Amino acid sequence: MTSLAIRFKICGLTRAEDVAAAVSAGAAYLGFVFFPRSPRHLDIDRAAELALGVPPGVAKVALTVDADDAMLEAILARVPVDMLQLHGRESPARVAEIKARFGLPVMKAVGVADEDDLAHLDRYAGVADQLLVDAKPPPGADRPGGNAVAFDWRLVAGRRWAVPWMLAGGLTPDNVAEAVRLTGARQVDVSSGVESAPGIKDAARIAEFARALGQVRRGALPPGPPGVFSPR
């Protein structure tokens, strides 16, 4: 049985050595967080420095939370970004507006805790280029993601949307293969699960995460379209 290339994103990079570890493990996407309450927050200068060190072929994703146009303009003026990840309460209309104004592919994150949340994914599937299916933050959390919390993956098992999607929330080297087998995700996103401390990635855990994905066999996944995004 052949193995299947599951694409992965390493999010919340803050150091050049962590970027190098993610690239060498084969990450398809790297995420840079612009959200001051996150321990992974970067100022624009630091983000530009890190992004300029990313080799071609690896997508650089700017994660923002309810950013206004001025903030997006400031980021994009300095940081060479390939995709925007919108991780706040942006409405479908705001997603469409950002996409039109900035001309970049947009990935909309939606928090899932129960069946009712799946309807939100359908609302965004018509406007976003890609969906990020994440866990809803726990009560009292001070950020909408990056909380090391998983949701019940059975909720999205075998689900498909009109656009590619990525699974996120509490993934680790130990559980990612099972998450992929259960959901059929062809793309996954991780932050906390490959860290030694908030904002500090662990090269060994990143490599383990990639190895775990490499062991998922093609026949182990439910059938369906690949659900993978191709950057322009």
Ligand SMILES: O=C(O)c1ccccc1N[C@@H]1O[C@H](COP(=O)(O)O)[C@@H](O)[C@H]1O
């Ligand atoms: O990583 C953060 O600090 C963060 C802050 C604000 C919004 C989203 C954030 N991270 C995203 O959350 C998910 C899941 O993260 P984890 O693996 O459970 O830690 C992932 O998509 C990150 O991109």
